[in-house]
Amino acid sequence: MNKKINIKTKNDSYSINIEKNSIIKNIKKIIYKNNKVVFLIDKKVFYIFKKLNNYKNQNYITINCSEKIKNFNNYVNLSEKIIKIGVERNSTIVAIGGGTLGDLSGFIASTLLRGINLILIPTTLLSQVDSSVGGKNGINTKSGKNLVGTFYQPKSVIIDPSILSTLSKRELLSGYAEIIKHGIINDKKFFYWLNNNSKKIFKLDNNILTQAIYKSILIKRKYVLKDEKEKLKNSHSRAILNFGHTFGHALETFYKFNQKFTHGEAISIGMIIAASFSHNLGYLSLKDFEKIKIHFLSNNLPVQDENMFNKKIFNIIDKDKKNLNGKINFVLLKGIGNAFLSNKQNLKNLKKNTHIIK
Ligand SMILES: NC(=O)c1ccc[n+]([C@@H]2O[C@H](COP(=O)([O-])OP(=O)(O)OC[C@H]3O[C@@H](n4cnc5c(N)ncnc54)[C@H](O)[C@@H]3O)[C@@H](O)[C@H]2O)c1
Ligand SMILES: [Zn+2]
Structure with missing residues (x-):
């Protein structure tokens, strides 16, 4: 294929x-x-x-x-x-x-x-x-x-x-985190398709793997074409692709880019935090949150880390280059396949509402 x-x-x-x-x-x-x-x-x-x-x-x-x-x-x-x-x-x-x-x-x-x-x-x-x-x-x-x-x-x-x-299993999983991210932010059908096919991706079934790569790129392309230089602030914004990356990047920075987490593992935790935040703010249903979490757990994507809410993590987020006028741009979910960019968040709100739903 x-x-x-x-x-x-x-x-x-x-x-x-x-x-x-x-x-x-x-x-x-x-x-x-x-x-x-x-x-x-x-x-x-x-x-x-x-x-x-x-x-x-x-x-x-x-x-x-x-x-x-x-x-x-x-x-x-x-x-x-x-x-x-x-x-x-x-x-x-x-x-x-x-x-x-x-x-x-x-x-x-x-x-x-x-x-x-x-x-x-x-x-x-x-x-x-x-x-x-x-x-x-x-x-x-x-x-x-x-x-x-x-x-x-x-x-x-x-x-x-x-x-x-x-490629090692761990690095495969790291890439898979970005694939599932594309489903979660933009394409509910793709998310469900991945529910059924993720195991074949890990087995490198060429047909399924090629389809997953192809579909992932098509989703990313949508955002790149509409907003090449990341100037938009609406739900077509390229920044939507950063779903899970606010905490993900902060974790990578916190651990000084050592081997503790691959990029995919760090953003997996970041995606679970972002999905929890979306639920805690009243945007994402518990049902959709659970579907996401179950998918992560059954594919061995990490969902937490002992330092994910460390004070230093919040400091790193506060310094992020994408912040404007003290507000933190944060990608949130209204549902699986339906992400949006919120520019109303601040550090206080993050500290209060990012706890993970048990
Ligand atoms: N530019 C962008 O739009 C964009 C988007 C997402 C991520 N990134 C960046 O991508 C980086 C992560 O990329 P990555 O996960 O590919 O990491 P990586 O380049 O470090 O590769 C991971 C490991 O796999 C090894 N490797 C590479 N190909 C291999 C193969 N075929 N067989 C065996 N081993 C192989 C590498 O030597 C390395 O040890 C991060 O720095 C992240 O910020 C950039
Ligand atoms: Zn990434």
Whole structure:
């Protein structure tokens, strides 16, 4: 099963191709078609690149990837290395790896020579269903996640679900968290479909997996097309995609991006807090809250953490870049598949109403 999705924003147009066993074929095409190509490759998937007969003749840099690579040091060092290779405006950076590599590479590509071509080959489920779509990139600072970055669309995105066979169960689950998020915020039918099919996704059933990736991207695309630069403040706002991320990002920052939580695990807890908050404020029915929680529990997505309401967590949320005039933008639910953006929340309200329903 192959799928193709076109993304057309105000200034850019590109396609996302989902096809099993397509990486090598596509890498060859990229090398053939482009002037100068620099590959940035996650060490964990370097084995694929090695399948290319002449891989040693290519410009490539391998990187040991985790959240920690998204920092100023790497940005500077990699940029210097790439400049030394001798790139020009029409050169291309190809990132083969997960969301952390994609975010770092995107930021580098968008700023080198004020922007050189970027092609993304996402190799984690999370990057295939989420981070490689929509053109956001960024690095972290001591104060929080993704505080420095740009909007920069790639020239194309190549998704090969078969690469997920080497991914750990934990990382698969992390990507699944973003898939279920898409159902919860925008598509009730998709949520119920996932209720029936999630186990097949974890077993990497190609047909089901491809459909889940495809559907997830279509939902994300809706928000990206309507609100590429996240300017809207209504229910079409791209910020809706941040459902669960207020507390999720705060947890990641709290734990200093160590291995305690994957991004997906952190936002899973964040989604349960956001759903509880929605119920406690009178928007979400108990029935829908329970359906969400049961889905999380039966798929081993975490629903709590001992530090989730730590004072420091609230301080981090208070400093978040998306806050305006002391108000905290928070994505809430009116029901499964029906999220909205509330810009009326403040720290006091959060502290009072975010407790999790037992
Ligand atoms: N730009 C966006 O719109 C956006 C959206 C969502 C998330 N993100 C970002 O994405 C990042 C998370 O991405 P991620 O979950 O892919 O993390 P990641 O890049 O750290 O990858 C997770 C782990 O899987 C390994 N790996 C990658 N591909 C593999 C494969 N095929 N087989 C075996 N191991 C493999 C990596 O080396 C790493 O250890 C976060 O920094 C988050 O902020 C960005
Ligand atoms: Zn996310």
